[in-house]
Amino acid sequence: MFKILSTKSLNICIASLCRVKNLKKAEAVLIDGIRVGILPDVVTYNTLIDGYCRFFGIDSGYSVLDRMKEAGLNPDVITYNTLLSCASRYRLLSRSFDLFDEMIEVGILPDVWSYNILMHCFFKLGKPDEAYKVFKDIFLRNITPAPATFNIMITGLCKNRYIDNALMLLRNLQRNGFRPELVTYNILIDGLCKSGRWRSAKGLLKEMLDFGHTPNAITYTIVMKCSFKNRMFEEGLEIFLEMKAKGYTFDGFAYCTVAGALLRTGRIKDANECMGNMFRSGIDLDMVCYNTLINLYCKEGKLDDAYNLLDEVEKMGFECDKYTHTILIDGLCKAGNVKGAQRHLKNMNMMGSGTNLVAFNCFIDGLCKLGQVDYAMQVFESLKVKDEFTYSSMVQGLCRVGRFHLAAKLLLSSIKSGMRILRSDKKAVIRCLRSSGFCDEAKKLQSKIRLAKLLYY
DNA sequence: TTAGGGTTAG
Numbered sequence: 168m169f170k171i172l173s174t175k176s177l178n179i180c181i182a183s184l185c186r187v188k189n190l191k192k193a194e195a196v197l198i199d200g201i202r203v204g205i206l207p208d209v210v211t212y213n214t215l216i217d218g219y220c221r222f223f224g225i226d227s228g229y230s231v232l233d234r235m236k237e238a239g240l241n242p243d244v245i246t247y248n249t250l251l252s253c254a255s256r257y258r259l260l261s262r263s264f265d266l267f268d269e270m271i272e273v274g275i276l277p278d279v280w281s282y283n284i285l286m287h288c289f290f291k292l293g294k295p296d297e298a299y300k301v302f303k304d305i306f307l308r309n310i311t312p313a314p315a316t317f318n319i320m321i322t323g324l325c326k327n328r329y330i331d332n333a334l335m336l337l338r339n340l341q342r343n344g345f346r347p348e349l350v351t352y353n354i355l356i357d358g359l360c361k362s363g364r365w366r367s368a369k370g371l372l373k374e375m376l377d378f379g380h381t382p383n384a385i386t387y388t389i390v391m392k393c394s395f396k397n398r399m400f401e402e403g404l405e406i407f408l409e410m411k412a413k414g415y416t417f418d419g420f421a422y423c424t425v426a427g428a429l430l431r432t433g434r435i436k437d438a439n440e441c442m443g444n445m446f447r448s449g450i451d452l453d454m455v456c457y458n459t460l461i462n463l464y465c466k467e468g469k470l471d472d473a474y475n476l477l478d479e480v481e482k483m484g485f486e487c488d489k490y491t492h493t494i495l496i497d498g499l500c501k502a503g504n505v506k507g508a509q510r511h512l513k514n515m516n517m518m519g520s521g522t523n524l525v526a527f528n529c530f531i532d533g534l535c536k537l538g539q540v541d542y543a544m545q546v547f548e549s550l551k552v553k554d555e556f557t558y559s560s561m562v563q564g565l566c567r568v569g570r571f572h573l574a575a576k577l578l579l580s581s582i583k584s585g586m587r588i589l590r591s592d593k594k595a596v597i598r599c600l601r602s603s604g605f606c607d608e609a610k611k612l613q614s615k616i617r618l619a620k621l622l623y624y
Numbered sequence: 625t626t627a628g629g630g631t632t633a634g
Contacts, residue, residue, distance in 0.1 A: 217625070248625045255626085283626045318627040353628045388629040423630040430631095458631045493632040500633095529633045559634040589634070 171200055178210045185218030193218065207238070213245050220253035225262070228253055244270070244278050251284045255291065263288045279310050283319050290323030298323050318350055325358030333358060334367075349380045353389060360393035368393065384415035388424055395428035403428065419445060419456040426459050435466050454480070458490045465498025470507075473498060493526045500533020508533060528556040535564025555586040562592045571599040575612050582619040 171177050177200045184193040193215065197207055212235035220228035228250055232242060247270040254263040267285055270277060277285075282305050289298035302320050305312050317340055324333035333355060337347060352375040359368035372390070375382070382390075387410045394403035403425070410421050422445035429438035442460055445452075457480045464473035473495060477487060492515045499508040508530055515523060527550060534543035547553070547561050558581035565574035574596045581588055593616060600609040 213625080245625060250625095252625055280626050287626070313626080315627050320627090322627055348627095350628050355628095357629070383629095385629040392630075418630085420630040425630090427631055453630095455631045460631095462631070488631090490631050495632095497633060523632095525633055527633095532634060556634045561634095563634070592634080 171196065171203075171205060174200075174205055174208050174211065177205050177207065178214060181211060181218075182214045185214055185221075188218075188222050190215075190218055190222065207240075209235075209240050209243055209246070212238075212240060213243075213249055216246060217249045217253075220249060220256075225250065225253045225257060225259060242273075242275070244275050244281065247275055248278070248280045248284065251281060255284050255288050258291065260288050260292055279305065279313050279316060282310065283313065283316050286316075286323065287319050290319070290327060293327060295323060295327045295329060314348055314351075317345060318348070318354060321351060322354045325354060325361075328362070330355075330358045330362050330364070347375075347378070349375070349383060349386070352380060353383075353385050356386065357389045360389060360396070365393060365397055384410065384417070384420070387413075387415055388420050391421065392424050392428075395424070400428075400432075416448065416450075418450055419452060419459075422448075422450075423455055423459045426463065430459075430462055430466055435463070438463055439467070454485050454488060454491070457485065458488070458494060461491060462494045462498075465494055465501070468502060470498055470502055470504070489521070489523045489526070492523060493529060496526045497529040497533070500529055500537070503537060505534065505537060505539065522552070524550070524552060524554060524557070528554070528560060531557060531564075532560035535560055535567065538568070540564050540568050540570070555581060555588065558586060559589055559592050563595055566595040566599045569599065569603065571596055571603065571605070574599065575608075579612075579615060579619055582616060583623050585623050587624075 171180060177196065180196050181193045184190070184196065197211065197215075200207065212231060216228045216231045216235075219231050232246065232250070235242065235246070247266060251263050251266050254260070254266060263284065267277065267281060270281065282301055286298045286301045289295070289301060298320070302316070305316060317336075321333045321336060324330070324336065337351070337355065341347070352371060356368045356371050356375070359365070359371065368390075372382075372386075375386075387406055391403050391406040391410070394400075394406060407416075407421055407425050410416050415421065422441060426438045426441045426445075429435070429441060442463055445456065457476065461473045461476055464470070464476065477491065477495070481487065492511065496508045496511050496515075499505075499511060512526060512530060515526065527546065531543045531546050534540070534546065543561065543564055547557065550557065558577055562574045562578050562581075565571070565577070578588060578592060578596055597609045597612065600606070600612065
C-alpha cells in the first residue's frame with residue numbers, strides 16, 4: 168500500500184478500491200486522509216459516486232452526492248454524467264432525462280458524454296428518431312463528437328433493426344475521414360450476423376482485417392455464435408479452440424456460447440463436458456454461466472439439481488433473472504410438472520420482475536404438448552402481447568387435437584399481425600384439414616395465406 | 625464518466 172501524500176494520490180487509491188468493489192476500505196482511506204489534512208475534492212466524490220452507483224444502485228450514489236454538497240463541494244459535469252450513466256445502466260430512463268434537465272437548470276453545461284448517454288437512453292427506449300435528434304444537436308451546438316458518439320449511434324441503429332442505416336452512416340463517416348475502430352466493426356459484424364446477413368458480415372470482417380485491426384475475444388465470439396446459428400458446427404468449434412489457444416477464454420462468454428449451441432441442438436453430453444471445462448478453468452462465473460448450467464441440468468432432467476444450484480447461487484449473492492425463470496419453467500413443463508411450472512410462474516409474477524413473454528410461451532407450449540389444450544388456450548387469450556412463438560405453439564397444439572378450424576384462424580391472424588410463420592405450422596394446419604376431408608378448405612386457406620402475406624409483410 | 629460478444633421458447 169502506497170503512502171497518501173496528496174489529494175491526487177488519495178484519489179488514485181480510492182479509485183483502485185472502488186474498481187474492486189471495496190467501498191468500505193475506500194471510505195476508511197478517505198477518513199484517514201482527512202485526519203492527516205488531505206482533503207477530498209470533486210474527483211474523490213465523483214469516484215465514490217461511480218463506485219456506489221455501479222455496485223449498489225443510483226440511490227447510494229445520491230447519498231454520496233449529499234455528502235459532497237455537505238462538504239461544500241459543488242457537483243460538476245462529471246458528477247452528473249456519472250449519475251446519468253448509472254440511471255441508463257439500471258434502465259431508469261426517465262430519471263436519466265430528469266438528470267439531464269436538472270444539470271442544465273443548475274447551470275452545468277452538458278458535454279459530449281452527457282449527449283452520448285442521452286442518445287443511448289433514447290435507443291434503449293426504442294426511439295431512434297429521438298436519438299438521431301440528439302446526435303444532430305451535438306453538431307448544431309458545435310460540440311466535438313467522440314469516437315464513442317458514432318459507435319453509440321451505430322449500435323443503437325443495429326439494435327433497433329436499422330442495420331442498413333447503420334451501414335450507410337458508417338460509409339458517410341468514412342467519406343468524411345472517420346476511421347472505424349475495432350469496436351465499430353464488432354458492432355456492425357454482430358448486427359449483420361444477427362440479421363442473417365452472413366455474407367455482408369464476412370465482407371466487413373475482411374475490410375476490418377485489411378485496415379490492420381486484430382480481432383479480439385469479442386470478434387471471435389460474434390463469429391463463433393454466427394457459425395452455430397448457420398449450423399456450421401465444426402467451424403464454430405474450431406473457432407472456440409482458436410480462442411482457447413489465443414487465451415481468449417478468460418471469461419464465460421465463449422464457454423456459454425458453445426454450451427448454449429450444444430444444448431439447443433440436443434448435444435447434452437458435449438454441453439456437459441464444455442461446462443465441466445469451464446469450471447476447471449477457474450474463471451469467475453456470473454449469472455449467465457449459472458443460467459447455462461441450470462439449463463444443462465434441466466435438459467438432463469435433473470430438476471432437483473437445478474433448484475439446488477439456484478439456492479446456492481442466490482446464497483452467493485446473485486439474483487436470478489428472466490432467463491433463469493424461463494429455463495426453469497420450460498424445464499418443469501418438459502418434465503411434465505405443470506403444477507410446478509404454474510407455481511413458478513406465479514412466484515415470478517409476484518416478484519414483479521416484469522412481463523416475461525418467453526416464459527409464458529414455454530408454458531403454453533408445455534400445456535399443449537401435455538394435452539391440456541383448453542388450459543393453454545385460456546392462457547393464450549389472457550396474454551395482452553403475443554409473438555410468433557405464442558401463435559406457433561398454439562397452432563401446433565390445436566392441430567394435434569384436430570381443432571384445425573381454430574388453428575387456421577390463429578395462423579391467419581398471426582400473419583395479419585405481421586408475424587413470420589413457420590413452414591411447419593402451415594403444413595400442420597393444411598395436413599390436418601386434408602386428412603379430415605376438408606380438401607377445399609385447405610386450398611382456400613393456402614390462397615388466403617398467400618394473400619395475407621402479400622398484404623401484411 | 626459513454627459504445628461491442630455469451631444464457632430462454634415454437
